[in-house]
Amino acid sequence: MIAPESLERAVELLRHGGVVALPTETVYGLSANAEDELAVRRVFAIKGRPATHPLIVHIPGVEHLGAWARDVPEAARKLAEAFWPGPLTLVLPRTARATDAVTGGQDTVALRVPNHPVALAVLQKLGGGLAAPSANRFGKVSPTTAEHVREDLGGDVDLILDGGPCTVGVESTIVDLSSDEPAILRPGGLAAEDVERVLGRKVPVRTTSKVRVSGSLESHYAPRAGVVLAEPQQVLARVQELRGQGLRVGVLGPEGLALPPDVPRFDVPDEPAGAARVLYARLREADAQGHDVLVACLPAESGLGIAVRDRLSRAAAPRG
Ligand code: TXA
Numbered sequence: 001m002i003a004p005e006s007l008e009r010a011v012e013l014l015r016h017g018g019v020v021a022l023p024t025e026t027v028y029g030l031s032a033n034a035e036d037e038l039a040v041r042r043v044f045a046i047k048g049r050p051a052t053h054p055l056i057v058h059i060p061g062v063e064h065l066g067a068w069a070r071d072v073p074e075a076a077r078k079l080a081e082a083f084w085p086g087p088l089t090l091v092l093p094r095t096a097r098a099t100d101a102v103t104g105g106q107d108t109v110a111l112r113v114p115n116h117p118v119a120l121a122v123l124q125k126l127g128g129g130l131a132a133p134s135a136n137r138f139g140k141v142s143p144t145t146a147e148h149v150r151e152d153l154g155g156d157v158d159l160i161l162d163g164g165p166c167t168v169g170v171e172s173t174i175v176d177l178s179s180d181e182p183a184i185l186r187p188g189g190l191a192a193e194d195v196e197r198v199l200g201r202k203v204p205v206r207t208t209s210k211v212r213v214s215g216s217l218e219s220h221y222a223p224r225a226g227v228v229l230a231e232p233q234q235v236l237a238r239v240q241e242l243r244g245q246g247l248r249v250g251v252l253g254p255e256g257l258a259l260p261p262d263v264p265r266f267d268v269p270d271e272p273a274g275a276a277r278v279l280y281a282r283l284r285e286a287d288a289q290g291h292d293v294l295v296a297c298l299p300a301e302s303g304l305g306i307a308v309r310d311r312l313s314r315a316a317a318p319r320g
């Protein structure tokens with residue numbers, strides 16, 4: 001665990017306009033006091049993210065919901081009680097506490113209580129909200145270890161808190177409850193089935209909303225290498241085809257795939273939650289080895305498999 005002095009230092013920095021990278025259960029976040037506009041602007045600058053893309057505000061507990069959201073429908077209460085702290089973000093009508101700097105000028109705010117002892121300790125000591133996007137440069141693969149953050153952002157942040165590897169591994173599921181029709185804006189670390197069970201209704205995925213959800217840009221989460229998607233039974237054929245073009249090919253997928261012996265495989269298990277946990281780390285490892293192209297074996301389309309398929313599809317999209 002993290003030394004208490006480091007937590008104190010993080011909170012001190014955050015109270016004075018600092019930017020601190022910290023672990024959550026999903027991915028590492030690049031955090032600033034959500035009520036400090038200059039600090040929030042630094043987060044955008046460090047990430048290289050357009051200022052109109054809103055940030056998630058992380059809060060210490062469900063009892064803070066009313067301070068940030070002016071209207072908290074029954075559905076929001078139910079989901080918050082069932083899944084917070086956890087990999088769920090709720091989009092709700094904002095109060096004045098959620099400034100334009102954080103929301104990109106929208107009338108809604110995205111809120112979440114992260115389930116990581118370090119993030120929760122910092123939030124509780126601070127007693128306020130932390131605006132925190134994933135701690136990577138805009139459009140790149142999100143970090144799931146402190147080392148990833150160091151590689152990406154190193155000297156640009158005031159402090160990096162190391163809370164070990166993230167246990168969920170993909171970003172939170174974003175549920176929009178700001179209108180009468182709930183919708184999933186980003187599939188993520190909480191399965192859609194779980195959201196639907198608690199709400200007792202179907203909740204459609206609407207990743208092409210008017211709101212600027214940067215994770216919903218087609219080309220996002222992109223490593224340097226090209227990414228080609230394949231269902232398990234197509235992997236071998238894709239590999240052979242790409243090698244035939246003279247490319248250096250690596251595979252992201254589970255053991256048991258039939259592959260030529262000299263093709264490196266980066267282990268991404270079949271089981272969706274296991275795949276989510278290691279996905280970003282494997283993409284980075286594979287990328288570091290300088291392959292031209294990675295053939296990614298897609299997990300089953302249920303549970304966290306939906307989020308893994310979503311991130312892989314974006315990594316495979318044409319680069320803008
Ligand atoms: O798991 C996560 O959610 C991580 C950790 C650090 O908490 N955070 C994260 O932040 O993924 P970021 O900024 O990379 O993605 C947040 C997403 C963005 O796509 C943003 O556009 C969307 O949340 N978002 C924020 N406020 C919103 C709003 N008012 N309406 C709709 N989408 C919003």
Ligand code: MG
Binds near residue numbers: 142215
């Ligand atoms: Mg991100």
